[in-house]
Amino acid sequence: EVPEQQWAQVIEKSGGPPVYKQIPVAKPAADEVLVNIKYSGVCHTDLHAMKGDWPLDRKLPLVGGHEGAGVVVARGELVKDVELGDRVGVKWLNGSCLACSFCEQADEPLCADAQLSGYTVDGTFQQYCIAKAAHVARIPKDVALDAIAPVLCAGITVYKGLKESGIRPGQSVAIVGAGGGLGSLAQQYAKAMGLRIISIDGGEEKRAMCEQLGSDAYVDFLASKDVVADVRAATEDGLGPHAVLLLAVSEKPFQQAAEYVRSRGVVVAIGLPAGAYLRAPVFQSVVRMITIKGSYVGNRRDTAEAIEFFRRGLIKAPFKTVPLSDLAKVYELMEQGKIAGRYVLDLSK
Ligand code: 8ID
Numbered sequence: 001e002v003p004e005q006q007w008a009q010v011i012e013k014s015g016g017p018p019v020y021k022q023i024p025v026a027k028p029a030a031d032e033v034l035v036n037i038k039y040s041g042v043c044h045t046d047l048h049a050m051k052g053d054w055p056l057d058r059k060l061p062l063v064g065g066h067e068g069a070g071v072v073v074a075r076g077e078l079v080k081d082v083e084l085g086d087r088v089g090v091k092w093l094n095g096s097c098l099a100c101s102f103c104e105q106a107d108e109p110l111c112a113d114a115q116l117s118g119y120t121v122d123g124t125f126q127q128y129c130i131a132k133a134a135h136v137a138r139i140p141k142d143v144a145l146d147a148i149a150p151v152l153c154a155g156i157t158v159y160k161g162l163k164e165s166g167i168r169p170g171q172s173v174a175i176v177g178a179g180g181g182l183g184s185l186a187q188q189y190a191k192a193m194g195l196r197i198i199s200i201d202g203g204e205e206k207r208a209m210c211e212q213l214g215s216d217a218y219v220d221f222l223a224s225k226d227v228v229a230d231v232r233a234a235t236e237d238g239l240g241p242h243a244v245l246l247l248a249v250s251e252k253p254f255q256q257a258a259e260y261v262r263s264r265g266v267v268v269a270i271g272l273p274a275g276a277y278l279r280a281p282v283f284q285s286v287v288r289m290i291t292i293k294g295s296y297v298g299n300r301r302d303t304a305e306a307i308e309f310f311r312r313g314l315i316k317a318p319f320k321t322v323p324l325s326d327l328a329k330v331y332e333l334m335e336q337g338k339i340a341g342r343y344v345l346d347l348s349k
């Protein structure tokens with residue numbers, strides 16, 4: 001029984017705050033499903049969206065959220081391969097045209113007509129969320145909906161980023177912003193891939209979490225006098241990590257990584273700090289044959305693979321669960337960089 005009204009967190013003006021209120025439940029169009037969201041992770045992207053940090057238009061008023069795990073409760077007449085009662089995930093890529101040259105090659109995040117959950121269409125900080133049937137993530141029966149929620153953006157994104165880096169088992173990866181949501185999952189995927197992990201973040205709480213998640217070294221950017229030297233020194237031979245995943249929400253590491261990555265190494269930019277630029281010394285980048293690239297979420301195959309790692313028990317990242325009504329408090333902690341791991345909202349409260 002789908003109600004007419006539901007609880008949601010709505011951003012009514014740029015900058016927020018999110019307003020906890022009742023809004024109508026939408027009806028799915030022909031190619032869409034309606035998902036009763038049980039849990040949703042809170043990604044730093046949701047905070048960027050509220051603040052209007054990026055040179056990309058979003059809808060207003062806006063229901064944020066794009067790490068939603070739930071159950072299909074209604075579907076449009078063209079939907080054949082998703083059943084009522086199916087457990088699905090609503091991710092950042094809500095839909096794409098499925099027909100452009102990027103979609104044809106499964107590069108659907110690059111689709112010019114992509115719809116983005118919690119950005120260009122309403123997302124998962126509501127009890128009933130619309131998603132294109134072609135793009136919902138399939139969640140296996142034996143997987144808990146609260147724990148899988150952060151995988152639906154953070155997990156997919158770092159899994160894809162690690163693949164994009166071209167890194168191989170036994171090599172070392174520096175994870176910058178390791179103590180955050182993406183970072184905590186990145187450590188678990190990196191460990192499952194047999195990589196050596198150098199975590200970079202600030203403070204003792206995040207150090208303890210990184211050690212517990214299996215990092216081989218931790219560099220505290222708040223305490224270090226020379227992050228470049230310390231990251232290099234943390235690799236076995238002192239020559240620097242083979243790959244760097246930039247997950248931090250500040251510009252500085254985006255201007256440092258090319259200096260500590262190993263010769264022939266790959267720097268993968270994933271974090272999206274407002275107004276930031278990448279910077280690298282031309283001479284060193286040329287003669288050390290450095291690659292610098294971006295990586296943006298993942299496609300449907302990456303989604304299925306990232307979930308499968310989780311189902312196999314390889315991914316155990318810490319998260320705290322709070323009611324939907326507490327979203328504003330989560331944003332405050334996130335703004336201050338005080339969250340170790342992820343917050344997950346319980347949509348029933
Ligand atoms: O597809 C993508 N490219 C994609 C997908 C999902 C998220 C990109 N993102 C972006 C988000 O929009 C955001 O900009 O990735 C970034 C990280 O998201 P998050 O993991 O959800 O954020 P968080 O939990 O707040 O973690 C950020 C961490 O960075 C650390 C903080 O201490 C925090 O733990 N950090 C900062 I701020 N400055 C740092 C520095 N100089 C740093 N860590 C190391 N060095």
Ligand code: ZN
Pocket residue numbers: 043044045046066092153154
């Ligand atoms: Zn996200």
Ligand code: ZN
Pocket residue numbers: 096097098099100101102103104108111112113
């Ligand atoms: Zn397309």
